[in-house]
Every structure is written in structure tokens, then in C-alpha cells.
Amino acid sequence: MIEKEKAAExxxxxxxxEARDGYEQHFKVISPGRMVAKRFFKSKLSIAGLYMxxxxxxxxxxxxxIVDVTWGYEELEVFKIExxxxxxxxxxxxxxxxxxxxxxxxxxxxxxxxxPPSAEHWLGTDTSGFDILTRLxxxxxxxxxxxxxxxxxxxxxGVILGGLAGYFGKWVDQLxxxxxxxxxxxPGLPILLVLSATIKSIDTIPAEHRIYYMMAFLTLMGWTGVxxxxxxxxxxxxxxxxxxxxxxxxxxxxxxxxxxxxxNTMPQLIVSATLGLGGVIxxxxxxxxxxxxxxxxxxxxxxxxxxxxxxxxxxxxxxYPNMWVPAGILIVVTVLGxxxxxxxxxxxxxxxxxx
Amino acid sequence: MWNYLLKRVALALLILFGVSAxxxxxxxxxxxxxxxxxTAAAVQMGTMTLDDVQRLKELYGLADKSxxxxxxxxxxxxTSALSGDLGYSFVYGRPVTDVLSQYIWISFLIAFISxxxxxxxxxxxxxxxxVNQYSAxxxxxxxxAMMGTALPSFFLSALLMNVFAIRLGILPLQGxxxxxxIFPHNAYFQILLDKAWHLVLPITVLTLLGxxxxxxxxxxxxxxxxxSDYIRTARAKGLSEHTVVYKHxxxxxxxxxxxxxxxxxxxxxxxxxxxxxxFAIPGIGYMALRATQQGDIPFIMGYNMFLSILTVLGMLIxxxxxxxxxxxxxxx
Numbered sequence: 001m002i003e004k005e006k007a008a009e010x011x012x013x014x015x016x017x018e019a020r021d022g023y024e025q026h027f028k029v030i031s032p033g034r035m036v037a038k039r040f041f042k043s044k045l046s047i048a049g050l051y052m053x054x055x056x057x058x059x060x061x062x063x064x065x066i067v068d069v070t071w072g073y074e075e076l077e078v079f080k081i082e083x084x085x086x087x088x089x090x091x092x093x094x095x096x097x098x099x100x101x102x103x104x105x106x107x108x109x110x111x112x113x114x115x116p117p118s119a120e121h122w123l124g125t126d127t128s129g130f131d132i133l134t135r136l137x138x139x140x141x142x143x144x145x146x147x148x149x150x151x152x153x154x155x156x157x158g159v160i161l162g163g164l165a166g167y168f169g170k171w172v173d174q175l176x177x178x179x180x181x182x183x184x185x186x187p188g189l190p191i192l193l194v195l196s197a198t199i200k201s202i203d204t205i206p207a208e209h210r211i212y213y214m215m216a217f218l219t220l221m222g223w224t225g226v227x228x229x230x231x232x233x234x235x236x237x238x239x240x241x242x243x244x245x246x247x248x249x250x251x252x253x254x255x256x257x258x259x260x261x262x263x264n265t266m267p268q269l270i271v272s273a274t275l276g277l278g279g280v281i282x283x284x285x286x287x288x289x290x291x292x293x294x295x296x297x298x299x300x301x302x303x304x305x306x307x308x309x310x311x312x313x314x315x316x317x318x319x320y321p322n323m324w325v326p327a328g329i330l331i332v333v334t335v336l337g338x339x340x341x342x343x344x345x346x347x348x349x350x351x352x353x354x355x
Numbered sequence: 356m357w358n359y360l361l362k363r364v365a366l367a368l369l370i371l372f373g374v375s376a377x378x379x380x381x382x383x384x385x386x387x388x389x390x391x392x393x394t395a396a397a398v399q400m401g402t403m404t405l406d407d408v409q410r411l412k413e414l415y416g417l418a419d420k421s422x423x424x425x426x427x428x429x430x431x432x433x434t435s436a437l438s439g440d441l442g443y444s445f446v447y448g449r450p451v452t453d454v455l456s457q458y459i460w461i462s463f464l465i466a467f468i469s470x471x472x473x474x475x476x477x478x479x480x481x482x483x484x485x486v487n488q489y490s491a492x493x494x495x496x497x498x499x500a501m502m503g504t505a506l507p508s509f510f511l512s513a514l515l516m517n518v519f520a521i522r523l524g525i526l527p528l529q530g531x532x533x534x535x536x537i538f539p540h541n542a543y544f545q546i547l548l549d550k551a552w553h554l555v556l557p558i559t560v561l562t563l564l565g566x567x568x569x570x571x572x573x574x575x576x577x578x579x580x581x582x583s584d585y586i587r588t589a590r591a592k593g594l595s596e597h598t599v600v601y602k603h604x605x606x607x608x609x610x611x612x613x614x615x616x617x618x619x620x621x622x623x624x625x626x627x628x629x630x631x632x633x634f635a636i637p638g639i640g641y642m643a644l645r646a647t648q649q650g651d652i653p654f655i656m657g658y659n660m661f662l663s664i665l666t667v668l669g670m671l672i673x674x675x676x677x678x679x680x681x682x683x684x685x686x687x
């Protein structure tokens with residue numbers, strides 16, 4: 001009798017076990033994070049963006065190591081490659097017989113720099129004899145590092161101030177948001193030009209430190225966007241029931257803001273940060289294009305394109321695309337990659353956007 | 356509504372006051388000021404003494420670089436600025452307002468033409484992409500649109516110059532007029548044509564850079580509207596796809612479009628600093644970059660204030676347009 005009961009119990013528990021196994025087999029519990037990841041990877045553009053960013057990262061951070069190990073040189077190695085440069089100039093003139101003649105003048109000069117692409121230097125060398133490919137790698141390091149640091153700082157400032165403004169409201173909100181309004185109204189590029197001119201004129205700041213100040217300025221000009229996002233989200237979240245529950249537990253306001261409100265603004269923050277990375281890279285390259293970024297011997301993508309500025313002579317713009325086109329392509333790839341990822345993340349976080 | 360508007364205007368004035376104080380402080384901190392740069396040679400040669408330099412600086416209100424000194428000269432600047440006098444530009448040797456009013460028009464012309472082109476190209480593309488979401492057309496247009504926003508203006512300019520001005524040689528490289536051509540004085544049409552020819556590339560650059568954003572904006576807003584219930588109703592009624600998209604959906608997309616496009620209007624006067632400089636077009640952006648690089652404080656102040664006013668004006672206009680376009684909106 002007892003044996004039988006036990007056996008029956010055994011069968012029941014077996015059935016239960018089977019049912020549970022079946023349940024596990026047919027229904028998979030996916031965490032929200034996994035769901036976002038799944039939606040993210042479903043979009044072809046996000047994957048393309050991911051590959052582009054991985055490529056740029058490997059190129060800029062691993063590339064220099066490979067160059068150093070295999071060929072044993074760095075960013076500032078000068079190569080003197082001799083070649084003979086033909087310069088042909090033509091002019092039309094009218095002969096005494098009334099016909100038009102063309103006059104050719106061919107001069108040959110020995111040049112050491114501006115070597116064309118070759119097996120040793122895939123993209124050739126530039127006006128100072130630096131290897132262009134290697135400089136592209138180091139320029140990428142600068143751009144990526146600056147953009148990540150600036151966005152990181154902007155996000156921190158924005159989260160703190162936006163959190164305070166959204167939660168406390170009243171005069172705190174008024175004060176912070178008026179500062180945001182004023183800063184958001186400043187014309188970005190002209191003000192950065194003024195600031196960089198100021199930094200340049202202070203002799204106690206070494207040239208290679210100027211870029212840190214520029215990062216600080218970029219951060220100070222850029223945190224307003226994050227603050228607005230965080231504040232807007234918190235104003236909405238503050239009214240929800242779970243915040244009432246948090247209120248009744250009597251925890252401190254700081255705890256409520258940074259433990260219960262801010263984490264809920266994360267999706268928007270991640271999206272805006274990803275999209276912001278590209279913006280900082282564009283800003284940084286514009287500043288280095290104008291000669292206000294990292295100082296000369298160091299490479300930056302913007303200053304490499306500045307070689308093609310037609311005001312300094314058309315030679316490079318016309319005959320040496322290998323000097324400036326790759327840098328531009330890298331900027332586009334990086335910015336595009338970040339915006340693909342950002343768009344993908346936004347769609348992944350917000351399933352309502354999908355049909 | 357009037358109360359709301361009044362409040363917005365008051366806020367705008369407050370913002371402008373803050374912005375002006377901040378810009379003044381920043382530009383006064385620029386130590387490499389114009390007078391030092393200009394007089395350095397004269398002082399070295401002994402034709403000018405340091406006292407002369409000091410007197411010049413006092414004349415321009417640049418002598419006292421302490422905080423109270425800056426505050427005092429700021430108040431002086433503010434009172435004269437309120438009466439419409441922005442001072443004399445060091446570099447251009449003329450009143451700042453004169454320089455501004457002379458050079459904004461060419462900038463506005465370039466910006467306005469590319470603004471119209473952006474609307475004509477971007478909006479139809481955005482509509483088509485949203486109607487065929489996830490189609491090959493949608494992907495292609497979206498990628499091209501994003502490429503436009505990812506391109507640095509100086510790189511795009513250099514590429515176009517390389518192809519059209521140098522390789523093909525069909526468009527001029529830089530400037531606003533052909534320096535080697537001399538036109539008779541009354542050949543207005545030819546001069547106009549020559550100038551228009553020089554503006555083709557800058558306008559192309561600005562259009563390519565801006566059209567992507569507008570296209571994406573249209574697409575996003577169209578998608579939102581196309582997902583709403585009344586569109587389903589319209590389709591269920593058996594209306595033609597054309598009527599559904601252009602009569603029912605697009606009309607509602609016009610609300611955000613008109614709001615943001617009208618807000619962009621004042622900004623068209625601001626000039627495109629980089630593009631104008633690369634193409635050496637004497638617009639306000641080009642003049643401002645030159646003045647900024649030389650530490651022309653009155654011009655920097657005037658130009659940046661001008662830009663800030665344009666920004667504030669743009670925000671006000673888009674606020675008002677929001678109310679005008681959408682009767683459901685009651686702002687308070």
C-alpha cells in the first residue's frame with residue numbers, strides 16, 4: 001500500500017518534472033536586456049554600425065602596435081624617399097604668324113616627401129615625410145579617446161544636474177534650466193574658436209595640453225542636451241506609482257533620484273550618448289581642421305584633411321588624394337557607425353517604434 | 356496665449372542677457388588682443404611707445420582686464436548695443452553693424468537656396484521611405500541621408516572641388532567672381548551668372564549636409580502618423596493609397612515639419628563658417644572666422660550676439676508656429 005502510494009507519487013513527480021521540462025523547452029524567459037539585444041541584432045544597420053566601430057577601434061588602437069612590431073616605427077618617423085617629380089606647365093601664345101602655339105615647360109625636381117602609395121607605405125607619405133597610414137591610426141586614437149571622454153563627462157554632469165532639476169523642481173529647476181538655456185544658445189563653433197585662441201595665447205599651458213582644455217570646453221558646451229533629456233524623463237517618472245511607493249518607504253531624496261529615477265532614464269541616455277559620440281568627433285575634426293586641435297607633429301584626422309585646403313595651394317587637393325581622402329573616409333565611417341548603433345539602440349529600446 | 360507669449364519673450368530676453376555677459380567675458384579673456392598684435396612691430400621699431408599702446412587700449416575699452424573692469428566695459432557695451440551701436444570692428448575698420456548688414460545677404464542667399472532644395476528633395480524622399488518602410492528604397496535613402504549628416508563639411512567640399520573644379524574643370528574652385536575676367540560695367544546679367552556659377556558648389560555642399568536630417572525627420576514623423584488608427588480607417592474606407600498618404604497622413608506630419616522648418620529660418624542669416632571659408636565666399640561666416648582668428652573683440656561680440664538672437668528668434672518662431680499650425684495646442 002505504502003509502496004504503491006510512493007510509486008504513484010513518484011510518477012506524479014515525474015510527470016510534473018516532464019511538464020516543467022516541456023515548459024522550459026517551449027517557453028523561454030527572456031530578460032529585458034536580452035530582448036533589447038535581440039531586437040538590436042535583428043537590424044542590419046545596427047550590425048553594420050557595430051562592425052564599422054569595431055574596425056575603427058582595431059585600426060586605431062591595435063594598428064599602431066602591429067606597425068611598431070612589424071616595421072618598427074611610430075607616428076613621427078620621417079621617411080625620405082627620393083623620387084623625381086616632373087612638373088609640366090603649359091602656356092598658349094600667339095605667334096607672329098597669327099597661329100596659336102602652346103608652350104611646354106618641363107622641370108624636374110628631386111623630392112623626398114609626398115611619396116605615392118607603395119608596398120612599404122600603403123598610403124604613401126605626407127608633406128613632412130610621415131607615413132600616412134600610421135598617422136591615420138594615431139589620429140583615430142585621438143578622436144575616439146576625446147569623444148568617449150567628452151561624452152562620459154557630459155553624461156555625468158547631465159545626469160546629476162538633470163536629476164536634481166527634475167526631482168526638486170521649483171527654484172532648483174529654474175536655476176539649472178536657465179543656465180542650460182543660456183549655454184544652449186551660445187553659438188558653438190565661434191565660442192570654441194574664441195576659447196581656443198585664449199588657450200593658445202597662455203604661455204604656461206604646453207601645446208600638447210591644449211587638447212585637454214578643448215575637451216573640457218566641449219564638455220561644458222555639450223552637457224545641456226543630456227540634462228534636458230534626464231530632466232524631462234524624471235518629470236514624467238516622478239508622477240508614477242512606484243515613486244509613490246518609494247516615497248512611503250521614507251528613503252532619502254538622493255537615493256530616490258539616483259537609485260529609482262535615473263536608472264529608468266538609461267535607455268534615452270545610452271541612445272543620446274551613442275549619437276553624441278559622432279557629434280564630438282565631427283567637432284574635434286573641425287577644430288583640428290582649423291589648426292586648433294592637437295598641435296602639429298601629432299596627427300589628427302581633421303588636420304590631415306586641412307592639407308587639402310585650396311587656400312594653401314591646390315597641389316595636394318588636386319594630385320595627392322591619398323593624403324586627405326582616407327582621413328575623411330575614416331571620419332565618415334566612425335560617425336556613421338555611431339549613428340547606426342544609436343538608431344538601432346533606440347529602436348531596440350522602444351518597441352513601439354516598430355510596426 | 357498672450358500671457359504665454361509674453362513669458363516666452365521675457366525668457367528670451369533673459370537668455371540673451373546671460374549669453375551676452377558670457378560672450379563678453381570670454382572674449383575679454385582673449386589675451387592676444389588685436390591691439391597687441393597690430394602694435395607689436397611698431398613698438399619694436401620704436402615708432403610707438405608702450406604708453407601709446409595703453410592709450411589705444413583704453414580707447415577701445417580693453418585696458419582693464421580685471422573682473423570689475425570687464426563688468427564696467429560690458430555695461431558700456433550693453434548700453435550702446437541696445438541703441439543699435441555694436442562698436443567699430445578692428446579688422447574691418449568699420450562699424451560692426453555695417454559689416455554684418457553687408458555680408459549677411461550672400462550667406463542668406465546660399466543658405467536659403469539650399470534650404471529650399473532640402474525641402475524639395477528631403478520631404479518627398481522621407482515620405483516615400485516611410486511608406487515603403489524596410490524596403491530597399493528605404494534603406495538606401497536612409498543610409499545616404501545619414502552619410503550626409505556624418506560628412507564633415509570641409510571634407511565634402513574638398514571632394515567636390517577635386518572632382519568638379521579640378522578634374523572635370525566645369526565649376527570654379529573658390530571665390531565669388533572670376534578674377535581673370537573683366538566684365539563691362541553694364542553687363543549685370545553676365546556678372547550675376549558668373550556669381551551664380553561660383554555658388555553652385557557651396558550650395559551643393561550645404562544641401563547635401565542638410566537634406567539627410569530633414570529626410571530622416573520626415574520619415575520618423577510620417578511613420579508615427581501612418582501607424583495611427585485614423586489611417587487604418589482611411590484605408591478601410593477604401594481610399595486610394597495616394598489620398599491616404601498625402602491627404603490624411605502628410606497633413607499631420609506637416610505640424611512638426613512646419614514647426615521645425617520655420618524655426619530654422621532665422622538661422623539662415625548666420626552664415627556657414629567652414630563652408631564659406633573653404634570656398635572663400637565673402638559671407639558673414641567667412642568674415643567672422645577671420646575676425647575671430649585676429650582677436651577682433653567688437654566684431655566677435657557683435658557676431659556672436661547676432662547668432663544668439665537668431666537662435667532665440669528661431670525658438671520663438673517655432674513655438675508660435677506650433678500654436679498656429681495645430682489648433683489642438685493650447686500653451687499656457
